[in-house]
Amino acid sequence: MTKAINLTLKVWRQQGPDLKGRLETYDAKNISTDMSFLEMIDVVNEKITLEGKEPIAFDNDCREGICGMCGAVINGRAHGPEKGTTLCQLHMRQFSDNDIIVIEPWRAKAFKVIKDLVVDRSALDKIIQAGGYISVNTGGAQDANSILVPQETAELAMDAAACIGCGACVAACPNASAMLFTSAKISQLALLPQGKPEAARRAIAMTRVMDKLGFGNCTNERECEAECPKEISITNIARMNREYLKASFISTVQ
Amino acid sequence: MQLDSKVPGGPLSEQWDKHRCELKLVNPANKRKFNIIVVGTGLAGGAASASLAELGYYVKTFCIQDSPRRAHSIAAQGGINGAKNYPNDGDSIQHLFYDTIKGGDFRARESNVYRLAQASVDIIDQCVAQGVPFAREYGGLLANRSFGGAQVSRTFYARGQTGQQLLLGAYSALSRQINAGKVEMFTRREMLDLVVINDQARGIIVRNLITGEIESHDADAVVLCTGGYANVFFLSTNAMASNVTASFRAYKKGAFFANPCFTQIHPTCIPVHGTFQSKLTLMSESLRNDGRVWVPKNPGDKRPANQIPESEREYYLENQYPSFGNLVPRDVASRRAKEQCDIGKGVGETGLAVYLDFAEAIERDGRDIIEKKYGNLFQMYEKITAENPYETPMMIYPAIHYTMGGLWVDYNLMSNLEGLFVLGEANFSDHGANRLGASALMQGLADGYFIIPYTIGGYLAGTSRKDITTDHPAFKDAVKMVKARMNNLLSIKGKRTVDDFHRELGLTLWEHCGMSRNEEGLKKAKEHIKGLQEEFWQNVTVPGREKDFNQSLERAGRVADFLEFSQVMIEDALERKESCGGHFNEAFQTDENEALRDDENFCHVSAWEFKGDDKDPEMHKEPLVFKNVELTQRSYK
Ligand SMILES: Cc1cc2nc3c(=O)[nH]c(=O)nc-3n(C[C@H](O)[C@H](O)[C@H](O)COP(=O)(O)OP(=O)(O)OC[C@H]3O[C@@H](n4cnc5c(N)ncnc54)[C@H](O)[C@@H]3O)c2cc1C
């Protein structure tokens, strides 16, 4: 049933990348439990705006859990308390009257804060640019059905491809590692026959760039898997490690 | 002015081949000397950027989001059409062409649509080669399903995330070109103006959304792939940043805007729950295969669904359309739902919803079968509404979903402004007055992968352009204008928020220029919006600074353009005195309350030209000529 609840928010406010930030307190009154978390922030922001002050900056776009643009740490949990859910799909019925909610940005060496809850995740794009693709130009592809992909393989590849690039895995990891994200792409392409010719080069190039960008190592904490809104499995990390080892043995890429 | 669509002559099936052969080619060694700007990284922009860079052009690509992977295309669920005829069920290029032309209620160009159907086949090959994990049969072959408006199985899909997977395919190709240094990628940039020199598009002005800096970029050609304008209605299924600004700024610089009143309503969305609702969520229309739509017989009946006995329920679609029942097309289902709610039979807290009931299907097939078919949708529904659709009927309501209108383009996808190309949802070209499911993804990728690489070469090789840089006065003037506008917005310091204006605009349009329209309502809306626009420029409040990350300022600019643009949209709706596809004018309907076209007087594209801030826009007609199909009237009784 729909209810209205009152909440106290403690929100990270930071004017810019090199400025100091701090938690500020806001009341969120009369919040319908049918609202999404972001709609709740919208309500608070309307009020702040009418007071002539700057509203809380936060990234979002699709509000359907697919674009990967939203994300914040809610009471210490990336994307909030509900499993397998992005922040935009989290609804206020997960909270109770008079709750105190602490809202902070992703924290990781590789993700600089731009403003308030907005961080710079361009490092994730750089990992993909290093090799997260199959090198085919437009045109001249053979008939789609001439490449057979067993259904189970296609399903596994799709499981990995479901990653939305939100960065919650990095934020949740005590080492701020990007292994889950990177391994998802490496797995997807290594599983498919189309991706095999470049598998070795890809594994090495993406891993190198990932390390260079300041992401930490994976020490099997499994926090990433627990917080990933798309429930990407850490078996992808094992597959990535295998691909990397294999590649280090046989690769001609130095 | 006579609009020249540059459609090649000869039989449909040979036109594109012939045209490609006639287009001038750019010498490969010269390609890298040409700079091309691509705005947008959805399916259209991502595919175009990658393909043009592969050919050797130097490409600068821009998008609003923090990564090109997040464009609105990512949200498409259902699938993409391709006339592969893998299931051997009688499909062909001709068949896909016909379905698309008819689905568009005969308001699209034959030649463009035929070419789209031809390209659909190559798209599937291309995406598979990139590693898009389409659904497969046990034997490893690609799986297909059927979709609205077609009797064959030609839709390829990747679970309920087809748009995501296709976009990630284009994004990967784009990433490869960024890595190769052939594409310079500018994220978190918003295009705020188009620069035209000697009647040719030569560059854009963008705002760096992190620093607030205004930047100028010049080019030999500009390719707009900035998506649709459904957010003019405030609540829509589009992503929050979807806007009309890029297209509208181009319109104000001389590009014609075609058929702005052709907007599409999707009948099965999760209903609005309250004033602070920020967007609407689509539920795939495939649900109507098994769900029964009903409302209480008595207006104002507020009992929960399970307490309303069978005899007091009205299955209005089944009653009114005995042969199609719950499966009538999107526009018909939407209008009938609104009608029921308008007479007080709507359900739920707001009264703006109808039931979509699976009880009978579950009883008949068992819960397992229904779960297999729709499990993920039921789960998504439950996440948003906290109601279990296995036990209580779903509540649904129509919502704005897609815009068929867009910038006018010729067969080369070039606007009437030379050097300005428009691809994807941003152009008007292929869907006429109504788009069929699974065909927007197809069009975006066809435009980006397979059409622009040829036609832009023809333009670059066939025209002369002056040497210019961003020091040209046209750039300086545009920057000045953009800055003045922003400072103006920041200095008003009024009493209403941007969202507040946007919401009011959306409600007005939804009421009078949405699912069904009439002359009186449209005129009322036009007056109202004029007043709202005036108030906006006197009473909006936009906090923060210009040279800073400022989301309020971003939104203010977009809403200012929506306010202005919506008036062109209404003008177009007033002018089109017929009903067709998504444009339903109440004065023009058949005895069965269906859209009544007037092919004698309105078989044309309406292309609007900006004439000045205080003048009405001027309409130009591009007559539509049908040589290969016969114009028919729809009936679903
Ligand atoms: C919920 C939903 C489901 C859908 N499902 C399907 C489906 O199953 N099948 C189907 O065929 N179609 C579907 N569609 C329609 C389809 O997704 C879209 O029409 C299509 O993806 C549009 O692609 P695009 O490349 O033209 O634009 P978009 O993907 O909208 O991309 C626009 C790009 O332009 C950029 N941009 C916009 N304005 C500016 C500016 N001013 N400055 C700089 N950059 C700018 C954005 O950042 C973005 O990168 C669906 C649509 C919705 C809303």
Ligand code: SF4
């Ligand atoms: S692996 Fe999961 S948490 Fe990490 S970026 Fe992808 S979707 Fe987000």
Ligand code: FES
């Ligand atoms: S806003 Fe797109 S995933 Fe949350």
